[in-house]
Amino acid sequence: MSNCQPTFQRIGMLGGTFDPVHLGHLRSAVELHEALGLKRLHMIPAPQPPLRGEPRVAPETRLALLQAGIGDTPGLVADDRELHRAGPSYSADTLAELREQYGDQARLMMVVGHDAFLKLAQWHAPRRLFELAHVVVIDRPGYNDPLPGELRELLGEREVDSVSELMRHAKGGLLRLSLPSRMAISATGIRHRLAAGQSVRYLVPEAVERLIIQKALYRNE
Incomplete structure (x- = not known):
């Protein structure tokens, strides 16, 4: 009689404006795919993020840049599902889909950065996120500040210490994950460079740079 535990699909969701997608986004995505043992990581551009300002370029253009950036990278998917939705992009609705x-039974994980994590209690239907998925936080080295009270209440006893512990259940857990490569690249900095006519070579994939130049994007930041 086998003692093997059943193996369930591991699926990740990484949302963002990707305005534009850069090598920091993509390297983190590859490392998440490896660290979590994902079958697929859905990278999902948000047309209108509820807690951020309006992105600089149209959602369809940001999706095209993301598709160009991902290219043939195994396990990464440029997912356009939020572009077909009217109004703000709510992560809970995307996780439900x-x-x-x-x-x-799939091990579904929503990945967020540290800054977004600190605002998690302010998100639309934050408890529903844990009813649908695990939350994985890309931790920042040296950030050990106390969490806001509202966030501590939301998290309760959800946090686990390892990927294997997280995978025991399909949803409801929290894992803070440190990635090997923490690239200090920001989309804001890239937009400023492009507006000033400066090079973004080696900050974004070559295919993304070509599209930006071809479409004359981010010229008037």
Whole structure:
């Protein structure tokens, strides 16, 4: 009689404005794919993020840049599902769609950066996020400040210490994950460079740079 535990699909969701996508985004995505043992990481551009300002370029253009940046990278998917939705992009709605797509037993993970994590209690239907998925935080080295009270209340006893512990359940957990490569690249800095006519070579993939130049994007930051 086998003692092997059943293996369930591991699916990740990484949302953002990707305005524009850069090598920091993409390297983090590859390292997340490896660290979490994901079958697929859905990278999902938000047309209108509720807690951020209006992105500089149209959602369809940011999707095209993301597709160019990902290219043929195994396991990474440029997912356009939020572009077909009217109004603000709510992560809970996207997770609900992914949960329906992959089934109740899939290990579904929403990945957020440290800054977004600190505002998690302010998100739309924050408790629903944990009813649908795990939350994985890309931790920042040296950031050990106390969490806001509202966030501590939301998290309760959800945090675990390892990927294997997180994978025991399909949803409801929290894992803070440190990635090997922390690239100090910002989309804001890239936009400023482009507006000033400066080079962004080696900050974005070559295919993304070509599209930006071809479409004359971010000229008037």
